[in-house]
């Protein structure tokens with residue numbers, strides 16, 4: 436008898452079931468136990484694969500999407516990649532409206548995956564006709580037989596994480612998780628994951644990570660969108676200049692804000708200390724963990740799960756470029772880097 440061939444039917448079957456990895460060095464001196472949910476292990480290298488496949492397959496089940504249909508979305512890059520990947524396998528056209536703040540790497544990758552990409556100005560209000568929200572809405576109206584994923588307001592975004600990320604973390608921690616720390620952009624990851632986890636144990640503390648320049652933390656505290664909170668910042672995918680309907684603010688216990696600079700340095704630190712090449716928002720989430728540890732949020736029995744949303748390769752021309760770091764004022768100009776030192780010694 437021949438041995439069975441052990442192969443996946445296509446790349447989409449690899450979505451989800453990402454590993455939980457203990458953090459050992461970047462948490463040195465911290466009180467508690469810390470674990471990263473490494474979402475870069477998804478085939479599209481981010482947590483967004485989960486929502487893309489869930490929303491697309493729900494639309495297929497309802498008969499809204501049929502072969503040859505067009506999928507439209509606003510995306511800082513990761514959701515776009517996931518939709519483009521799924522569109523290739525399932526035979527859809529993919530149109531993406533992205534913010535000009537997105538890294539060139541991300542935009543090039545989307546085009547490489549066959550998506551049609553519209554780059555829209557980042558620093559305009561959400562209701563400006565040039566914003567990526569308005570451009571996507573217009574394209575949806577103009578393109579016959581298209582669907583608009585609308586991740587910021589789609590409840591299926593929350594449901595995707597409720598059905599996958601939440602149960603995975605509960606299972607991987609053997610139900611011993613005490614804290615969840617996760618970035619909040621659309622809010623789908625934190626809301627869906629937390630909703631599942633709190634149903635299992637309402638005492639689990641849920642902490643959202645927000646950016647300076649974003650309105651989320653203040654909205655959580657006051658119920659009001661304060662325009663004064665909003666100003667340009669560098670981290671992509673974290674925080675928002677509007678209040679996303681895909682965020683369940685009631686399930687989040689508190690928000691913590693992190694700076695562009697500290698988040699960038701902390702992402703680099705995670706890469707160099709843990710050997711995990713993580714993206715900018717993973718640095719933001721880890722930075723939040725540092726701030727929480729400093730204020731003595733955790734004790735020896737704490738089992739803290741932090742979600743690392745994507746992979747560092749998408750930020751080569753940003754946080755992993757010394758030049759970019761210098762240009763932002765995040766690093767001293769002419770700082771001698773380790774690489775330069777090695778070249779000098781040679």
Ligand SMILES: Cc1ncc(COP(=O)(O)O)c(C=O)c1O
Nearest residue numbers: 619620621622623624672716744
């Ligand atoms: C890199 C990155 N990290 C974190 C997030 C936040 O995840 P969510 O939208 O589920 O809140 C996003 C969302 O766009 C992202 O692209």
